Amino acid sequence: MSSNMSSNMSSHMKTPVKKLLIANRGEIACRVIRTARMMGINTVAVYSDADADAPHVEMADQAVHIGAAPVAESYLSIEKIINAAKATNSDAIHPGYGFLSENAAFTQACDQAGIQFVGPSAEAIELMGSKRQSKIAMLDSGVPCIPGYQGEDQSDQALKSAALDIGLPVMLKASAGGGGRGMRLVSHADQLETAIKSARSEAINAFGSGELIIEKAVIAPRHIEIQIFADQFGNTVYLGERDCSVQRRHQKVVEEAPSPAVSPALRERMGQAAVNAAKACQYCGAGTVEFLLDADQNFYFLEMNTRLQVEHPVTELITGQDLVEWQLRVASGEALPLKQEDIQIKGHAIEVRLYAEDPANDFCPQTGEISLWQPAELVDFRVDGGIQSGQIISPFYDPMLAKLIAYGNDREQARQKLLEGIEHTHLVGVTDNRYFLSEILKTPSFIQGEATTAFIEHDFKDNASIQIAPPGEDTLAIAAYLLAGQTSWSTAALGPKPCWLKSGEHEQRVLISQNFSEASTEHGQTNHSVMIGGEEFAIEILSERLEGKLEFAHITLNQQDHSVYFLIEHQGILNPRKRLYLAHHGRHHWFEDITLRPASQSDQNQADNLKASMDGLIIDVMAQPGDTVTQGQPLVILEAMKMEHSLTSPRDGIIQSISVEQGQQVNARQVLIELKEQESK
Structure with missing residues (x-):
């Protein structure tokens, strides 16, 4: 294998990248374009029918349509992407992450077309892309691994027997996969047959391979990953670690660097193991070696991702390095910018993933139109996004919309800054997980740096952000008032007005009583009241201001202070119904005035x-x-x-x-x- 790798790596001389095609979409495409533009490299975007108006298409110097919305007809079509690169005279392709980023056949197609693939060799991708083969290679290289089964016999019976021999609980994992797809935790023997069938089916649909491996389940470990980089001259370094323990469905939600559980001595040992893993496959480019860390500080090889990671910004912030720039320089034939002794870690960074999903409904992905996207603009707060107002979130792609990242001199400063950034980042039109993210950051075990991969299922299982609950009466009262269309500058007199208000699947019939009088000349305020189920809520608006396209209001409700952000959308002249977006108590609600909607018998x-x-x-x-x-x-x-x-x-x-x-x-x-x-x- 080594001789083949060597001949492949030297089969053509690398030259400076002048025109780069990004074979991806969304926030990662935008991220790569920003660095390429800074380096003076022309960029080419590719897009499907669903992404014709996406931000990455507008950002690039050129854009090429590559097919219908389904990924098999667009972003996973090697032929269409190679043809797009040829048609635009692109001399390099950056795969981003996901899609074709870890596809050895795609790397080979780039090589055959004389196009520089920004990433490792096809042989390294093929080896590390197989959990089964990579684990065998790591065992041979002395990298610590979890006991398990990585045999060639993939029959259901062989897998069941192996699982029982290893001893339950075990993890079934798609050999070719990642991101939690094709992964199942099995704790009881009677679950094995169903779990194998389900994991294999999901693996085939997601990765085109139903090959599985089995590993002894390490209960409640830390998920620690080491960022490595290598060049074609044999130089390999690590850039510290990231703690990615907070996960749901085996997909990362919060990532931070450095890890609160890793000492300098442990960092050096894990870093050296990661470098050994990279050298075992003559690696070149950016890569991430993932480990599980148990309560006794023992670490075990999990997998190696042969690409840039979603969470790379936290490493960039604590090292002061642009990892995409490193990728493009290595792809252009340059040596690594720094030696191991020159890489310094300073401060702390935390990242959360903003998803179009409903945490209170088992994290079910959401679709729809983004009415408003307004990210916070704060010092030491970074947003890597690929969305914009008016964009349709389709069912064809991953529900991650953006990444919110904060940097601080220490972990607590970064956590507080991130909470502030989440609070002032607004997404209107699609249900998302902002409240869930902020609640994670406020949980005592997270604050203390003790979160493991069991955090959400155990420490967080009773949190309100993942429970289905209708809005409180105080929220309904404010919503009813706002939907009635009367604000503090109104001087109308209306009697009781019946109105149905809707939030998601929850409908509440409220009686809105509005007794308006002229605004006080001294305070410029007007008092109102709302009736809900016989209980009266007195509302007084103390102040209002416009923040971007959202209204911010400071309100008293029965003499209790409330701060809300809101936006009212009118459906049109022919349809007088109104929709209200309301941010209150950290939650984000949609209400609709359906007063005039006829009741349906069904x-x-x-x-x-x-x-x-x-x-x-x-x-x-x-x-x-x-x-x-x-x-x-x-x-x-x-x-x-x-x-x-x-x-x-x-x-x-x-x-x-x-x-x-x-x-x-x-x-x-x-x-x-x-x-x-x-x-x-």
Whole structure:
């Protein structure tokens, strides 16, 4: 293998990158374009039908349409991306992360076309892209590994036997995968068969390979990764570690550098192990070696990602280095900018991932139009985003929208700065996870630097941000007042006005009583009151100001102080209904004035049917008409935003009809299965 690698790496001389095609989308494409522009390199974006108006398309010097929205027809098409590079005379391709970034065939196609791939060799990608093969290589190189099974026999029986031999609990992992897809924790023997089938199916759909490995589950470890860099001259360095322990569904949510659990001595040992892992495959470029760290400070090789990571900004902030610039310089044939002894770590950085998802609904991905995107502008606060107001969030791609990163002289300063940044970052139109993120940063175990990979499932399981709950009456009172269209400069007199207010699936009938008088000449204020279920709420607006496109109001409600951000959208002249975005108590609500909407006789019946949680593809239908089902029973598997989602029966009943089949594309809220009551005996 070594001789093949050497000949491949020297098969063509690297030359300075002059025109760069970015084979990716969203925030990473925007991130690469910014550095390339700073270096004087011309950029080319590629885009699908769904991304025609995306920010990365507007940022690049050129843009090439490469196909329909599904990734197989656009961002995963090697032929289309190579053709786009040829058509624009691009001499290099940056793969970003995800999509084709760890695809050895893509690297080979670039090499055959005479285009510089910004990344390692095809051989290194192929070796490290297989959890099975990479683990064998690491064991041979003396890198500590978790006990497990990485055999060639991939039959269900072989996997079940291996899992039982290792001893439960175990982790099933897609050999070719990452990001938590194709991964299952198995604690009981009767779960094995279902878990193997599910993991293999998700792995095939996500990565094109159903090969699995099994590892002994390390309970509640830290997830620590080491950023490494290597050049074609044999120089390899590490740039400290990142702690990525806070995860949901095995996908990272919060990342920080350095880790509060890693001492300088442990950092050196882990760093050297990561360098050894890179040298084992004659690595060249940016890479990340991931480890699990147990309570006794033992660390075990997890995998190596042969690309830039989502969380690379925290490393950039504590080292003062631009890692994309390093990538482009190495790809141009230059040596690494720094030696190991020159790399210094200063301060602390924390990053959170902003997702279009509903944490209170099992983190279900969300789609829709972004009415307003207004990130905070603060000192030492960085936003890596790829979205803009008016953009449609489709079901075809990962639900991550942006990354919010804060830097401080120490960890607590960075945490406080990040909380401030989240509070002043506004996203209107799509349900997102900002409240969830801020609640994580406020949790005692996180504040104390004690969070492990079990954090969300254990320390955080009862947090309000992941519980389904209607808005409180104080929030409803403020929303009712704002939706009535009367603000502090109004001087109208209206009697009680009935109105239905809606927040998500929660509807509240409130009675709004507005008794307006002329504004006080001394204070310029007007008092109002709202009636909800017989309880009166007195509202007084103390101050208002415009922040960007949002209104900020300081309000007293029954003499209690409240601060809110809000935006009211009018549907149009022909449709007088209004929608209100309201940020209150750290939560983000949508309300709609549907006072004039006729009541539907079938509302309750419709609520009891099984509907699609989002736009997506039907992978499996696990029931037939006439079946008796129970509440919570899985009935349909829906694939959307690169994940499989199990849709369960909303109640006990009998399946009356099924309106979808395997392979069918469906829309959010579309009725998939109609249920009827069981006949009483």
